Amino acid sequence: MNATTVLIVLISMVGVTASAQPLNGAADELTVHFIDVGQGDCIYITTPYISDASNPQKRGIRILIDGGDGRRGDTFALRYLSRLGLRPADTIDYVIATHPDGDHIGGLLAIYDRYHVTNTLYAGFVNTTATYDSFIKLARDDSRLWYGLKSGEETLGEYLPLGDEVEARILNAESKPIGKKSNNSSIVLRLAYRSISFLLMGDAQGPVEEKLIAKFGSALRSTVIKLGHHGSSTDGTSGAEFLGLVRPQFAVISAGCMYGHPNVATGNRLWNQRVNVVRTDCEDGTVETPGDDNIVMTTNGTQLEIRQFSIRD
Ligand SMILES: [Zn+2]
Secondary structure: OOOOOEEOOOOOOOOOOOOOHHHOOOOOOEEEEEOOOOOOOOEEEEOOOOOOOOOOOOOOOEEEEOOOOOOOOOOHHHHHHHHHOOOOOOEEEEEEEOOOOHHHHOOHHHHHHHOEEEEEEEOOOOOOOHHHHHHHHHHHHHOEEEEOOOOOOOEOOOEEOOOOOEEEEEEEOOOOOHHHOHHHHOOEEEEEEOOEEEEEOOOOOHHHHHHHHHHHHHHHOOOEEEOHHHHOOHHHOOOHHHHHHHOOOEEEEOOOOOOOOOOHHHHHHHHHOOOEEEEOOOOOOOOOOOOOOEEEEEEOOOEEEEEEEOOOO
């Protein structure tokens, strides 16, 4: 463990009546919420902020990565954000759609309906579904749509502008991915605040990991990894070499007890490398209740606090 990194881990179940306030980070904290949307991904991030008259709302930059499944209307992402205190027409500064699978962009449609989205970042991979068409239309009409690194259209570049202290680097975003697979188009983001870092893999699989190993090597090292493709092992996802370079202390699995996610081989590799696992799904592999296993990670840049709680009514 890095000498400057002191980890405090609190795993607890907080009931539905718990105040939402502690879930919103303090001025010097980065907060990453892995929202339990069942089978799918949905990550909400708030950055540290300046707490003076220049920032009357006393808030950091808000980023939503994927929205889980679902279309218009009530979704677990909406319920969760409401619980945090977001009101209709509040601003989300960045929506990042990692790739166009339904369990990632489906729930974003309701996000555009309810909130004001300033920027949308997208890898540029074209899909042929009605959900995709709706997503692109909403992203264009309701926000400024930015493409990933290489689509030839307007891009944000390699780093998201999240202030002086938080580095957010886009490691992968492919409009024409390896094997023409949607999963491998995924936006992969590495978020670092002082000595704590998060590697958020979307649904990127083994071929992307190989590319990242060649390009970034030991710079992939991160305190926390959100495993690619819901903890699957298909196409070499979460390979031993890749995990050996990332050297995470915690691995988050966002899944919903479907499609065999997470794969037992992934679990074995994590066990072999002594990685602590935190999951949004049912740990006994049978019954999943979305909303039950949200994970909140809060850090001041040196300490990391992890909480897990339910928003079930
Ligand atoms: Zn997925």
